[in-house]
Amino acid sequence: MNKITAAITCVNGYVPEDLLTNKDLEKMVDTTDEWILTRTGIRERHILKDPNLATSDMAVPAVNGLLQKRGITAEEIDLIIFATVTPDLIFPSSACILADKIGAKNAFGYDLAAACSGFLFALETGAKFVESGRYQKVVVVGGDKMSSIIDYTDRNTCIIFGDGLGCVLLEPNEEGLGVIDSILKVDGHGRHFLHQKAGGSLKPPTRATVDAREHYVYQDGKTVFKYAVSGMADVSAQIMERNSLTADDVAWLVPHQANLRIIDATAERMGLPREKVMINIDHFGNTTNGTLPLCLWEWEKQLKKGDNIILSAFGGGFTWGAIYLKWAYNS
Ligand code: UT7
Numbered sequence: 326m327n328k329i330t331a332a333i334t335c336v337n338g339y340v341p342e343d344l345l346t347n348k349d350l351e352k353m354v355d356t357t358d359e360w361i362l363t364r365t366g367i368r369e370r371h372i373l374k375d376p377n378l379a380t381s382d383m384a385v386p387a388v389n390g391l392l393q394k395r396g397i398t399a400e401e402i403d404l405i406i407f408a409t410v411t412p413d414l415i416f417p418s419s420a421c422i423l424a425d426k427i428g429a430k431n432a433f434g435y436d437l438a439a440a441c442s443g444f445l446f447a448l449e450t451g452a453k454f455v456e457s458g459r460y461q462k463v464v465v466v467g468g469d470k471m472s473s474i475i476d477y478t479d480r481n482t483c484i485i486f487g488d489g490l491g492c493v494l495l496e497p498n499e500e501g502l503g504v505i506d507s508i509l510k511v512d513g514h515g516r517h518f519l520h521q522k523a524g525g526s527l528k529p530p531t532r533a534t535v536d537a538r539e540h541y542v543y544q545d546g547k548t549v550f551k552y553a554v555s556g557m558a559d560v561s562a563q564i565m566e567r568n569s570l571t572a573d574d575v576a577w578l579v580p581h582q583a584n585l586r587i588i589d590a591t592a593e594r595m596g597l598p599r600e601k602v603m604i605n606i607d608h609f610g611n612t613t614n615g616t617l618p619l620c621l622w623e624w625e626k627q628l629k630k631g632d633n634i635i636l637s638a639f640g641g642g643f644t645w646g647a648i649y650l651k652w653a654y655n656s
Pocket of ligand 1: 360361484545546549
């Protein structure tokens with residue numbers, strides 16, 4: 326019997342309708358459309374405005390659409406891994422909530438928290454379950470309602486983030502397609518530069534933490550930027566090298582969408598022209614766990630069976646990494 330690999334066999338995504346443009350932000354904080362566009366590459370982001378809707382409410386249409394596209398039912402799902410930093414609740418997990426809402430009665434599932442690298446870590450984890458031979462249908466979800474933890478008086482963070490979510494289905498493959506290799510990293514000293522100060526066991530929520538706005542994202546952008554540029558570029562180049570891939574061999578780079586300048590630096594290090602790089606930061610901003618699957622969703626029709634694809638991300642923790650996969654189908 327051939328070795329079992331885990332292949333992505335379907336992709337879907339969801340972004341809320343409401344837009345937050347750079348012009349809107351000009352009215353909220355001391356910034357300009359021109360500054361945001363030239364420093365980050367972002368024009369607008371989507372926002373889940375309804376205060377009664379949470380991250381799982383973006384996952385429901387995304388995963389239901391995924392199942393419909395693939396022609397399977399929710400009851401066939403074995404496992405849901407939900408990568409998010411904005412779960413509906415601290416517990417139970419958003420995976421449990423999603424399973425209930427879509428009727429995935431035979432699945433187990435859990436959330437995975439690795440900030441902007443969450444989808445990469447979840448993809449690797451899901452792939453291992455499929456490769457084991459024990460699980461056949463693993464749904465990997467990545468997405469965030471970032472607007473629920475963003476301080477819209479802080480221009481260091483509010484200009485970057487948006488809401489959105491994507492998902493993929495992983496299934497066994499015996500043609501050698503799917504996830505081939507990964508390099509995944511954490512460095513906890515980076516926690517000082519990108520975090521939420523309160524809300525966890527270190528500093529449970531109190532009136533004082535709310536008054537001090539400590540439940541919002543804190544970011545030392547300059548430091549994160551420096552580490553992101555070298556981190557993402559290093560692992561992306563390394564994974565090419567150790568799989569003997571030249572720039573010609575790589576069909577697509579799927580980079581985390583935090584800043585266009587970080588994406589460009591990564592592509593340059595890999596020797597890839599812009600045409601081979603998926604970039605949607607201009608219209609989605611940084612959706613944290615949503616960036617990679619939303620790219621795959623938008624580009625799905627252009628992907629061909631056998632394409633060599635490198636996914637790469639960097640985020641809070643610090644967490645970062647790259648995955649090399651061979652695309653498994655033509656749309
Ligand atoms: O996805 C998770 C990982 N996150 C990232 O990868 C984000 C990494 N960081 C970044 O993308 C960038 O650091 C930012 C976009 C957050 C900031 O861009 P920057 O080029 O690093 O700006 P900076 O913080 O060095 O600030 C440069 C100048 C400063 O003014 P002075 O001191 O030179 O007069 C800032 O006060 O720009 C000013 N500035 C702004 N001006 C207008 C900072 N933010 C803004 C703003 N609008 N929103």
